[in-house]
Amino acid sequence: MTAPNPDERPAETAVIGDALSPKGPDLIRWRHHLHQLAETAFGEYRTASFVADIMRSLNIDVTTGIGGTGVVGTLTRGTSRRSIGLRSDMDGLPIQERTGLEYASRQEGSMHACGHDGHMTMVLGAAAALAEDENLDGTVHFVFQPAEEPGEGAAAMIADGLFDRFPMDAIFGLHNIPGLQAGQLATRAGAIMAGEDNFVITITGRGGHASAPQRVIDPLVVSAHIVIALQTIVARSIDPVSSAVVSCTDVTTDGARNAIPTVVRITGDTRNFEPEISSFLERRIREIAEHTARAHGANAEVVYTREFATTVNHPDATAMAIRVAASVVDAEFCDANTPPIMASEDFGVYAGHVPANFTLIGNGVDGATGGLPLHSHDYDFNNAVLPVGVRYYCGLVREILS
Numbered sequence: 090m091t092a093p094n095p096d097e098r099p100a101e102t103a104v105i106g107d108a109l110s111p112k113g114p115d116l117i118r119w120r121h122h123l124h125q126l127a128e129t130a131f132g133e134y135r136t137a138s139f140v141a142d143i144m145r146s147l148n149i150d151v152t153t154g155i156g157g158t159g160v161v162g163t164l165t166r167g168t169s170r171r172s173i174g175l176r177s178d179m180d181g182l183p184i185q186e187r188t189g190l191e192y193a194s195r196q197e198g199s200m201h202a203c204g205h206d207g208h209m210t211m212v213l214g215a216a217a218a219l220a221e222d223e224n225l226d227g228t229v230h231f232v233f234q235p236a237e238e239p240g241e242g243a244a245a246m247i248a249d250g251l252f253d254r255f256p257m258d259a260i261f262g263l264h265n266i267p268g269l270q271a272g273q274l275a276t277r278a279g280a281i282m283a284g285e286d287n288f289v290i291t292i293t294g295r296g297g298h299a300s301a302p303q304r305v306i307d308p309l310v311v312s313a314h315i316v317i318a319l320q321t322i323v324a325r326s327i328d329p330v331s332s333a334v335v336s337c338t339d340v341t342t343d344g345a346r347n348a349i350p351t352v353v354r355i356t357g358d359t360r361n362f363e364p365e366i367s368s369f370l371e372r373r374i375r376e377i378a379e380h381t382a383r384a385h386g387a388n389a390e391v392v393y394t395r396e397f398a399t400t401v402n403h404p405d406a407t408a409m410a411i412r413v414a415a416s417v418v419d420a421e422f423c424d425a426n427t428p429p430i431m432a433s434e435d436f437g438v439y440a441g442h443v444p445a446n447f448t449l450i451g452n453g454v455d456g457a458t459g460g461l462p463l464h465s466h467d468y469d470f471n472n473a474v475l476p477v478g479v480r481y482y483c484g485l486v487r488e489i490l491s
């Protein structure tokens with residue numbers, strides 16, 4: 090895929106104001122192209138090559154294959170050692186798109202249902218604008234990561250030397266949020282997105298004929314007790330001013346309609362903002378599962394895994410993000426202390442290594458124009474948001490490197 094010719098104007102033209110030169114690239118066309126490519130975690134080959142080609146066409150140094158399909162574009166001006174990272178995720182979701190859009194995904198069974206096509210376009214738009222900025226003094230790294238959805242891409246890029254090969258003083262990211270006014274910017278210092286842990290409880294009893302309960306140890310009944318008891322963790326033992334979620338999301342058995350199973354598996358998901366709460370959830374899930382099973386003569390084994398780090402915004406990076414956001418949008422569109430949300434985000438891994446800020450950008454409140462929920466088969470990123478994100482990213486870079 091070669092980079093689009095910026096002079097070739099399609100029917101739909103991006104309104105980008107002064108963020109780009111008059112001959113600037115077409116954000117909407119890039120976004121729609123990326124939307125059609127929609128590749129899932131660690132399979133973002135064509136997506137990666139598209140963003141790499143665009144950056145090469147802007148004379149930005151490009152490194153590919155970082156942590157799998159990750160790409161970093163590096164733009165250096167002047168002599169300063171200051172540096173900043175702008176990060177976008179690249180992956181789509183394994184969801185069959187049903188938007189009916191002209192530019193709907195061409196990949197059977199995968200779509201950009203989380204707006205990562207828009208995130209990439211905003212970083213590319215910033216790259217295009219900054220590549221023409223002669224006043225910068227320092228280095229910008231444009232970081233395109235694979236596999237945000239399973240929470241593995243950031244760690245993969247870091248393990249592949251992201252921060253050693255591309256040192257940066259701070260890193261910034263945006264995620265669109267349906268339900269907030271289009272272009273509204275919302276962030277906060279401290280935890281903004283929850284950490285996510287998962288668990289699998291395997292309950293082993295003794296299966297048998299459905300007509301002879303006296304001969305079995307029924308793990309399904311045990312699992313029902315456990316599912317209910319797990320709901321007491323947050324309700325009865327977490328401080329009400331803290332936040333946590335314990336959700337059982339699936340129960341499977343090895344039984345038939347007329348047989349009591351021997352094994353039942355409960356899978357689930359927990360959310361929290363603090364490592365102490367995460368440890369507490371793990372301990373209580375183990376205690377409840379193991380002891381409840383034992384009380385019924387069964388056995389329970391718990392596997393508890395940590396999937397997403399909590400995204401914790403650095404105070405200095407966040408102060409800068411708020412200052413820049415306030416210069417990009419009107420005061421009523423800038424929320425400097427938005428409530429944290431229980432969803433999780435791979436960006437939290439970067440925040441554990443360098444000062445970082447993650448900001449939410451409103452995708453709109455009306456259904457068809459940005460208000461439909463993330464991860465739904467009819468969701469679409471709102472093009473009206475693109476120029477706001479580009480200006481915000483350019484503002485951050487100019488704040489640090491000018």
Ligand SMILES: [Zn+2]
Pocket residue numbers: 202203238463464
């Ligand atoms: Zn998502």
Ligand SMILES: [Zn+2]
Pocket residue numbers: 178203204205237264
């Ligand atoms: Zn996402």
